[in-house]
Amino acid sequence: MREKRIVCFGDSNTWGYDVVTNGRFGKDVRYTGILQNLLEEYIVVEEGLCGRTAVFEDPLNEGMNGLKYLVPCLQSHSKIEWLTIMLGTNDCKERFSATAQNIADGVRRLIRTAKSLDVWETEPHILVITPPPIEKGCETSAVAGEMGVCSEKSSKLAKLYEVHTKNEGCYYINAGEFCKMNDIDYMHLDAESHKKLAMQIFQTIKNEV
Structure with a gap:
């Protein structure tokens, strides 16, 4: 049977940072782990790095530069069916002096x-998550x-x-x-949100296939 892979590319929210323990949520709490349970026919590849920028x-x-790692990352996991990208939180740090645009x-x-690479099993299926x-x-x-002053900038990302x-012809979720x-550091998903995000990704993929 052909292996079907989904690469989840992101930062500490994809890694599964738990602010309460200053560690990592368990596999059954992280959205990537829940997604794996929902999509048994796929291999869900967790590519989350705390602090990663786009x-x-x-x-x-x-x-921390996601662009520099993306090519070897996708090549090492090819061939892939889906790529999810959830980045932007760390890019909002005040020290980068970047606008939302x-x-x-x-x-x-x-x-x-990602679209330009020869890593796709068929055609590129890219799901961008704000x-x-x-x-x-x-x-x-x-x-x-x-982080510095970052909340106002972060709130502008979804529309952009x-x-x-x-x-670009991609799939989109506004988380x-x-x-x-x-409600502690105000920049990491809580456990319930991991579950909700997994369900939304699952529905997006199942609706397509």
Whole structure:
């Protein structure tokens, strides 16, 4: 039987960061793990890295630029059926001085790079997910020094991502419509939101196939 792979490319919310334990949610809580249980005929590949950006080099942490890792990542897992991209939260950090449009354009670069690669089993199936907006409380939480002023910028991403995904012929989910960040650092998904996101991804894929 032919193996069918879904690569989930993202940051700490794809990795499954749990703010309560400062560790990782269990496999059955992470949206990627729930998705694996729902899509038994697929291999769901978790490619989440805490701190990952779409395209920006982080002067404080090496290896965070998603664009530089995307090509070898997809080539190592090829052939693939689906790619999900959920990035942008870290790009909102104040130290990058990026506008919301800059961040959306960075995600578009990821889309175009992925589409150009010879890694697809058939044709590119790319699902772009706008993460829920970073909430204002983040700017006075324990991670305020890391993130800086970021909530307003984050709230502008959904409309910009939607335009790019439509123009690039991708699938799209605005996770902010049904998910929320936790009430501690205000920038990571809570457990219930992982479950809701998995169900939305599942429905998108099942509706297509």
